[in-house]
Amino acid sequence: MKVIQQVTRDEWRFWHRTKLAITIVVIGTLLTIASAIVNTIKMEHAAHERSHLQHASEAKFIEQPDRHPHRMVHYGHYVFRTPSPLSIIEPGVDAFTGTAIFLEGHRQNSAMFSDKRQSSGMTRFSSLTPSFLLQVLVPLFIILIGYASVTREKEAGSLHIMITQGLNLWHLLLGKYIALVSSGLLMLLPLVVAAIWATLTGESLLLTSSFVFGYILYILVWSGIVLTVSALSNKSSASFTTLVGLWVVFCILIPRIGSSSAATIAPSLGKLEADFAVLEELRKLGDGHDAADPAFAQLKQNLFKKYNVDKVEDLPINFRGTVAQYSEEKLTQVLNKFAEQRMQEELSQAKISRQFGWLTPTTAIRSFSMVIAATSLETHHRFLREAETLRFDFVQSLNKVHQDNLSYQADMNRHKDDKSARVNADNWQLLSSFSFEPDMAKTRLSRSVHYIFQLIFWATLVCVSLRFAVRRIS
Amino acid sequence: MTLFSNISREAKFLAKQRYILVLLSIAFLLSVFAVWSGISETRSQINTIERLIEKDAIDRASVLAKQKDYGSAAYYSFHLTYSAPSDIAFAAIGQRDISPWKHRIRMLAIEGQIYETDADNPELSFLGRFDFAFLVSVLLPLFVILLLHDLRSAEREAGRYDLLISTSRSKQRLWLSRAIALCSALCIALLVPFIIGALITQAPLTSVGLITLVVIVHLLFWMVLALGVTASKFAAKQSSAQIASVLLSIWLVVTVLIPVGSDFAIDAMVENPNGGEIVLTQREAVNDAWDLPFNTTWGDFLTTHPQWEDKVQMGESFEWKWYYAFQQVGDQKAEILSKAYRTATLTKNTLAERFALMSPPMLTQRLLSSIADTDTNASIKYEQAIREYHKALRHFYYPLMFNEAEFTLETLSGLPQFSHTKSN
Numbered sequence: 001m002k003v004i005q006q007v008t009r010d011e012w013r014f015w016h017r018t019k020l021a022i023t024i025v026v027i028g029t030l031l032t033i034a035s036a037i038v039n040t041i042k043m044e045h046a047a048h049e050r051s052h053l054q055h056a057s058e059a060k061f062i063e064q065p066d067r068h069p070h071r072m073v074h075y076g077h078y079v080f081r082t083p084s085p086l087s088i089i090e091p092g093v094d095a096f097t098g099t100a101i102f103l104e105g106h107r108q109n110s111a112m113f114s115d116k117r118q119s120s121g122m123t124r125f126s127s128l129t130p131s132f133l134l135q136v137l138v139p140l141f142i143i144l145i146g147y148a149s150v151t152r153e154k155e156a157g158s159l160h161i162m163i164t165q166g167l168n169l170w171h172l173l174l175g176k177y178i179a180l181v182s183s184g185l186l187m188l189l190p191l192v193v194a195a196i197w198a199t200l201t202g203e204s205l206l207l208t209s210s211f212v213f214g215y216i217l218y219i220l221v222w223s224g225i226v227l228t229v230s231a232l233s234n235k236s237s238a239s240f241t242t243l244v245g246l247w248v249v250f251c252i253l254i255p256r257i258g259s260s261s262a263a264t265i266a267p268s269l270g271k272l273e274a275d276f277a278v279l280e281e282l283r284k285l286g287d288g289h290d291a292a293d294p295a296f297a298q299l300k301q302n303l304f305k306k307y308n309v310d311k312v313e314d315l316p317i318n319f320r321g322t323v324a325q326y327s328e329e330k331l332t333q334v335l336n337k338f339a340e341q342r343m344q345e346e347l348s349q350a351k352i353s354r355q356f357g358w359l360t361p362t363t364a365i366r367s368f369s370m371v372i373a374a375t376s377l378e379t380h381h382r383f384l385r386e387a388e389t390l391r392f393d394f395v396q397s398l399n400k401v402h403q404d405n406l407s408y409q410a411d412m413n414r415h416k417d418d419k420s421a422r423v424n425a426d427n428w429q430l431l432s433s434f435s436f437e438p439d440m441a442k443t444r445l446s447r448s449v450h451y452i453f454q455l456i457f458w459a460t461l462v463c464v465s466l467r468f469a470v471r472r473i474s
Numbered sequence: 475m476t477l478f479s480n481i482s483r484e485a486k487f488l489a490k491q492r493y494i495l496v497l498l499s500i501a502f503l504l505s506v507f508a509v510w511s512g513i514s515e516t517r518s519q520i521n522t523i524e525r526l527i528e529k530d531a532i533d534r535a536s537v538l539a540k541q542k543d544y545g546s547a548a549y550y551s552f553h554l555t556y557s558a559p560s561d562i563a564f565a566a567i568g569q570r571d572i573s574p575w576k577h578r579i580r581m582l583a584i585e586g587q588i589y590e591t592d593a594d595n596p597e598l599s600f601l602g603r604f605d606f607a608f609l610v611s612v613l614l615p616l617f618v619i620l621l622l623h624d625l626r627s628a629e630r631e632a633g634r635y636d637l638l639i640s641t642s643r644s645k646q647r648l649w650l651s652r653a654i655a656l657c658s659a660l661c662i663a664l665l666v667p668f669i670i671g672a673l674i675t676q677a678p679l680t681s682v683g684l685i686t687l688v689v690i691v692h693l694l695f696w697m698v699l700a701l702g703v704t705a706s707k708f709a710a711k712q713s714s715a716q717i718a719s720v721l722l723s724i725w726l727v728v729t730v731l732i733p734v735g736s737d738f739a740i741d742a743m744v745e746n747p748n749g750g751e752i753v754l755t756q757r758e759a760v761n762d763a764w765d766l767p768f769n770t771t772w773g774d775f776l777t778t779h780p781q782w783e784d785k786v787q788m789g790e791s792f793e794w795k796w797y798y799a800f801q802q803v804g805d806q807k808a809e810i811l812s813k814a815y816r817t818a819t820l821t822k823n824t825l826a827e828r829f830a831l832m833s834p835p836m837l838t839q840r841l842l843s844s845i846a847d848t849d850t851n852a853s854i855k856y857e858q859a860i861r862e863y864h865k866a867l868r869h870f871y872y873p874l875m876f877n878e879a880e881f882t883l884e885t886l887s888g889l890p891q892f893s894h895t896k897s898n
Contacts, residue, residue, distance in 0.1 A: 096600050123733060252612070253604070260511040260605075
């Protein structure tokens with residue numbers, strides 16, 4: 001134990017003397033601090049703005065004057081997705097998906113106004129988010145600090161001396177490993193602070209701690225890779241080129257190859273094209289604005305039987321409202337079927353690209369980080385689903401008001417006597433308020449299991465190769 | 475000895491080094507993958523557009539056949555607009571994965587429709603695509619660094635340095651020819667797949683030439699930089715790895731820090747109107763119009779369309795021309811915001827253009843996507859084309875509605891067609 005501590009201390013002393021390593025650790029830490037602060041401010045601002053817009057939109061809806069209920073169906077409503085607390089570290093897909101949806105009758109609109117479309121386009125490769133720094137740059141920093149940790153001793157001949165003096169090789173490597181990991185953890189410190197902040201702003205402790213745990217595992221893996229390569233190489237220069245090569249492949253290449261492959265392996269139709277199929281099915285349903293559409297004949301007959309009448313005018317309810325309800329329901333079933341299909345397609349693309357986590361630890365930590373932070377595709381999909389539920393809910397409530405509170409005669413006369421074909425504005429209170437909550441801790445944890453396994457796989461792989469390296473040296 | 479024979483001698487020597495061969499073949503394979511996935515991506519976009527055009531026509535025909543007046547014909551029929559990828563787009567996907575290149579619109583207020591996006595899978599966009607432009611702008615410098623950082627120090631470490639210097643007539647020339655040999659090999663490894671790809675897609679020669687030029691200039695920049703650093707006094711005392719660390723940090727600064735910093739600066743410099751405001755303004759204007767006296771709408775409408783002044787009288791009830799007039803007025807009310815929004819995008823783009831001068835990789839990326847016509851400018855142009863087309867639809871329908879022309883399907887066969895010419 002003492003030996004290990006001694007080695008660790010010596011390593012730090014060496015870094016301190018050569019300045020290079022210390023400079024890197026300082027730069028890395030400063031960068032993560034800066035990015036954590038900038039990102040926290042940005043996300044808090046976005047959260048504030050979006051919840052403000054949400055309230056404004058709800059207030060606007062309720063303030064509308066007396067109207068024909070169907071006009072309110074088309075007036076519609078906006079919902080905004082508030083970011084999750086952990087998105088201060090991992091913004092994930094937030095900047096790429098729209099964050100607002102317009103909800104109206106008869107249609108499912110897509111999300112609008114993604115940040116990336118409005119951005120300068122400078123940050124397509126890199127971004128100043130703590131997650132990018134930790135996933136992509138910190139490994140490079142660990143390489144720069146540690147590539148020579150064993151080769152240095154080999155080149156100076158000191159390794160041979162130490163071994164002949166009876167030093168256990170494992171102790172030496174473990175000492176150096178701890179030194180390397182501690183330098184990495186130093187750069188992780190701002191993330192820990194940000195995670196504590198997220199816990200204070202309402203994220204569950206279980207989630208934030210497993211979030212930090214995932215990143216620690218990632219740093220353990222990279223430190224292990226660096227040490228293994230350094231132990232296997234005979235020269236510092238060879239160790240360096242191999243590691244930089246590995247970094248390019250793991251951090252930059254494979255994740256992108258993963259996403260390009262996913263797009264090629266499982267191409268998705270796109271909303272516009274899928275919509276044609278939707279339209280085709282919808283046309284069979286009949287137009288809900290036109291109560292005389294033959295598609296509603298059966299509905300009419302059933303109602304006649306139920307109320308024992310034989311004219312639409314004699315029905316105790318407004319038949320036009322009934323048709324609106326009936327057709328909205330049928331239409332929503334069709335829309336949901338296709339929306340669900342589209343989300344499944346997107347998800348399976350994402351899952352293909354996440355399988356590349358078996359080929360690179362970077363993809364593994366990225367998937368893990370997005371899932372835990374609730375900024376992954378799954379969460380965006382849930383936002384779409386919840387928005388749809390709200391849409392269906394208020395549209396159907398309005399249609400019910402249309403059916404129950406507006407007489408058929410006044411409704412039929414709406415073009416001539418617009419004033420009588422209205423209902424009281426009190427009815428607009430039916431809109432329920434919308435606030436988007438991140439997924440439950442349990443859901444996110446169970447989703448992340450797969451990626452934790454990928455990380456553990458990498459950790460095991462590193463251990464095995466380190467053992468191989470020790471055998472080779474001795 | 476001429477420079478050329480120097481280079482060929484170096485080339486023969488270098489070809490025997492396994493490390494270099496491995497690096498070069500990785501570069502070659504990556505280029506093949508980038509070009510292949512780029513081509514398959516643009517092919518699938520072209521096919522999608524072809525299918526969409528066909529489905530769009532069938533859909534519209536079947537919708538129009540059921541209509542009895544121009545008002546509902548305009549209300550129920552959608553029109554496809556699209557921006558086909560250029561023949562060279564495979565080399566730089568650019569902004570096409572986040573800005574829309576297909577859109578269906580109808581004659582309602584355009585501001586309520588144009589911000590809808592049928593974008594790609596956000597998670598894939600987040601991970602980023604691997605295209606030729608990425609290979610050339612971000613990875614090419616790394617290849618140059620890996621190839622050239624130990625130009626001198628490797629010889630020094632191998633103990634051959636003094637021997638080489640004393641047998642060579644000019645030492646400058648020795649390193650230069652060695653660097654040129656390595657970089658030309660890298661250049662060929664990267665460009666051959668690209669040129670084959672360009673032949674397959676029959677891309678115009680000028681674009682191919684321009685892209686080749688950009689690649690070569692970017693490569694030269696990094697070669698000169700690497701030569702400069704390795705030749706410096708500082709480098710003489712350092713190991714290969716330390717020299718590479720210096721080069722790598724330069725790469726980090728220009729590829730990561732400068733772009734991120736500029737993005738931050740640009741965001742601070744340009745005030746970006748909130749997109750949500752535009753659609754909200756437009757929606758309020760359109761929905762309020764139902765409760766406003768007809769004349770208020772007509773007043774606003776006639777300021778931009780005075781030619782219909784004699785045709786705005788209407789009965790008590792709903793008329794389509796009034797409906798479309800308040801849609802038009804909705805657009806007019808949102809126009810200031812919408813223009814500000816677009817100006818902000820343009821300003822940001824112009825600023826980014828200037829900031830990119832500090833970062834060769836960014837500059838390369840921007841140049842490539844501009845040549846391939848997949849940059850922000852191209853997406854703004856497409857949006858403008860949609861707006862023009864929407865205008866053409868209004869010009870087509872307004873006379874029919876205001877003059878109360880008799881409804882015939884034949885008239886509708888004269889509906890304006892969307893055409894967006896590829897610009898290369």
